[in-house]
Amino acid sequence: MNWNNVIQGFVFLATVILLAKPLGTYMARVYEGKPTGLHVVLGPVERWIYRLSGIYPETGMSWKGYAVAMMLFNGIGIAVVYAFQRLQAYLPLNPMSMQGVAPDLAFNTAISFATNTNWQSYGGETTLSYLTQMVGLTMQNFVSAASGMAVLVALIRGFIQKKAETIGNFWVDLVRTTLYILLPLSMILAIFLVSQGVVQTFKPYEKVTLLQPVMDSNGASVQEQVLALGPAASQIAIKQLGTNGGGFFNVNSSHPFENPTPVSNFLEVIAIILIPAALCYTFGYMVRDKRQGWALLAVMLIIFVPCLWSCISFEQQGNPLLSSLGINQKATAFQPGGNMEGKEARFGIANSAIWAVTTTAVSNGSVNSMHDSYMPLGGLIPLWFMQLGEVVFGGAGSGLYGMIAFAIIAVFIAGLMIGRTPEYLGKKIEAFEMKMASLMILIPPALVLIGTAVAVILPQAKASIFNPGPHGFSEVLYAFSSAANNNGSAFGGLSANTLFYNIALALAMFFARYWLAIPILAVAGSLSRKKIVPVSQGTLPTHTPLFIIFLVVVVLIVGALTFFPALVLGPIVEHFMLHHR
């Protein structure tokens, strides 16, 4: 037992659970339009925005109207980000004179940021101007998260309302999320990050003299290094909070200017999981049964904690190939031990593994270590978390609505098993809800499996695979699992900035996001119209340990059964090959 790992994990989880209730309550009050402390200041701003945009906040939308508004808004977002990238050479705030981004890459990036995926086929400091990063990408970081949370709130209304035709107003949900939740939290976090040394400047990149000159591959001595700078802190705060994950710099949060210290690391990893965890509480608060919220949070934690611990353990065990060479991989006071390849010395095993598991369980995708270098089973866990459909915490809003879709399926099966047409939170689950919930469990796996199958067969796609064998397969599987579940993290080792990958992954991200969000809105509409069935002794309680375990099993079985064969041919066989040679 490595006590450092235990304590690190415990402090992290305890902080998350402690923060879930106050933030969850605050968000629920925001969505219910109840006064919060911030209304004094932000209330007038909110009303001013409505007046300026011609929004009538009291007018509800049907689910179709809500979906159209969301799609329009997201469509415009995609177009704007695409335009910024293509035209950045002619726009201000471009001190490093970045050229326009290639069309396929710009297309990929635009969809990536609108869908809250933040898959990055580009390196930020070598591709994008400050304006594109700040106004294009950071803006999307806010509103893509807000879109996901808006859809969730609409779904929650479906459970609360009786015989209602509308599910709320998309514009109001969007404005409130951004104004009251995301902006204040981001401001606080950005200031803390700056205090830790995260850069925030419009100055061009700086040349510095190396303390220790190095030789380049041609044998020439290198004396100087260019340090990329930029308005990073403001973007990183929302990148973590909004479950976006798109780094300002290419190496994301392993970059010392993005994540300089263990303190900044702790704040950032908490920020990744904060909103998805707290939304569970918001859900319970809004449906007037807090146990329901805690139950879903418990489901997520029951899956999360053992996986987190396994990942830490696999990484701490180290690489058997290195052990056989006599290399000491034991943790001591002077070395973290374990498999440190691809990990930052300042984070060690625990903080790298906590981040890797959290960033994939949550649909964030930022990294502070290179997942490609993890042990096969250590890397399987982040991969599998994405394949579970990003429902264990998942994206801001989208994770919880995915989990609710799973709950609908679990309730359906459980309801049948006790001889009752199933109901969840008093709403009868019928054929229509099942159809929509089924799409939730069908579309992401379909995109992952089909995408991977094409990519390992098509010659121009295969050319991107650098590592042959099972590891190369894992890399491709990881890329599609990441895109088709809107995570955005990369295994690496795959040259993804190609026409095939840019287009294929962009399509995967697009369908995975909207083909799930729209069915969820349809469910919200259908549930809204239903009556609420009063609770009786025959009602299956959905907050009991039994139901929690059952839902855990449903999520795991669906995830495991879908991807077991693929995982066997990737990380699992790699593990056996490593240990049984």
Next chain:
Amino acid sequence: MKKSKKAKSLFNLSIIGPAIIDSFKKLDPRHQIKNPVMFVVLVGSILTTGLYFQALSGNGEAPAGSILTISLWLWFTLIFANFAEAMAEGRGKAQAESLRRTRRDTLAKKLYSPSYGSSYEKVSATTLRKGDVVLVEAGDIIPMDGEVTEGVASVDESAITGESAPVIRESGGDRNAVTGGTRVLSDWLLVRISSNPGETFLDHMIAMVEGAKRQKTPNEIALSILLAVFTIIFLLATVTLLPFSVYSVISAGHGAPVTVTVLVALLVCLIPTTIGGLLPAIGIAGMDRMVQANVVATSGRAVEAAGDVDVLLLDKTGTITLGNRQAVALMPNQGVNIKSLADAAQLASLSDETPEGRSIVVLAKKKYGIRERHIHELDAKFIPFTAQTRMSGVDLGNGRQIRKGSAEAIEDYVRKFGGSFPEDLKSNIETISKNGGTPLVVAEQKQVLGVVQLKDIVKGGIRERFAELRRMGIKTVMITGDNPLTAAAIAAEAGMDDFLAQATPETKLKLIREMQSGGRLVAMTGDGTNDAPALAQADVAVAMNTGTQAAKEAGNMVDLDSNPTKLIEIVKIGKQLLMTRGSLTTFSIANDVSKYFAIIPAAFIGTYPSLKALNIMHLATPASAVLSAVIFNALIIIFLIPLALRGVPYKPMTANRFLRNNLLVYGVGGIVAPFVGIKLIDMILAVLRLV
């Protein structure tokens, strides 16, 4: 449909034979396409058969023999599933057959004009049309469903209900409906035919049990969607294995890509064939169980809804209380000694074998010390109750005539002798009525002696049944015409949750609507025409077979036994239907875990030898591993047919405990069972050297 036939065994040879033939007939793709899961199996079977012939011609992907074994077992999987469906249908057909036998082509006496005494012609029953009026006399079979327009008669309905005691049918009121195929035992009836040939109740029953009109119920549709999605997911998971395998072989440099045969085998094992194959059988068997409980449902939807009911509206009389009331007190007329009233009441009841009559004898003996006498000693003649007189009593040898009956009947009686009905007794009678009792007036010729107060007696054991319902989460509401005070007393005594007193058709309807708008599903029973609006509004409406045609048409089920407590059984059958589906779905999906561990290492061990670590069952060879999984998958359908037909046992308990129990059996059991089963089959295959 006699009750003695109910306990027929599941596997009856006369059913199995035709069922085997039917299971081959059902291989027709047009039949299979209705069930997407099994359709995939059909496509897989055809595909592997094609691969077998390809292998025979010399350029197959694997030895022809091994492809053939897998292909054959895939066909078996289909046939076993068809067999389950055919078995369920066969049981229904057998029932329909026994129903049909009751319908002989009878001759009907069709009247020229619809009144008794009019001349008639004898015609075949099949030529009768709606609106015709026929005469049915003692010994005749009632040719078609209809309404009695004139006459009173006792009818033997055992052909339909299995109940041998004859029932009274009479014009007007709530007992005017007669069913084709039943026999008049005494007296005569004029019957207005209410349905055309082919539309009768019997036809409907036959169609129902044969499953001819079976449509998928909403719940079945929702489940089918889920099963279809699982099928698509597994289809993707297996189809993409081919490119994954090709890539792996190229990069590993050895082994051969997975064969299509193995992929098809994996696919068939993974898709939920167990539930997919048994789903139609479960639905048909549910209807069948209803019929065995002597309930005819107009649709599968109604059966399912029965499982969901939250509120039961039950009529007090006959359901909660004994239809027969018991004597509890005597109130003499002014100037009449209470002892002589007791004496007269007892005399009038000596030969009255009804519970009311007997209770009067007992009351007189216990409370007033009147010795019980034998009617023969008294040289007395018992005057039975008739529908016409509405009185019963006794004529003693010494000329005394004692009668007891309703106030109106007795009033007529005493008036015949020149007597009159005392006014002050009328107020007594009113008081009794107000308190929910029934007054029975006793008179001797022109002298009214007094009143016997009859009171409702709550049925024995009913309290426990309601407690059972409460545990199932079902609320019970008593419907009664009584005043609220009496109703409350009886409801409390019976342990009901609520009551509706002084119920009228309007208040019943209103109550149902209120409950429904509160999100509840309401079930009720009814027999009278005045129940029809409420029956039509209720989600589950069980009409009594003794009830009027209007009531039967408004309801979505008919209870042939006319037993109002049958609702409880109906609810259980509805729940069983859903539970069987849910449990087998869970079982089916849980099975997949072991099948992966059997097939995946077998499929890829050639490419990656280190995958032998995943062969945790230590199956003999890759070929036997695949085959064992396929065989298990086919055989489990056969093993589960009895469960599908009988249904998962239901006991009332809280939802949470129920879920826990069923998850342990079908979830955990579903994970463990195939590990054992596949290993056993593999061992047998190894011993027999079949692979």
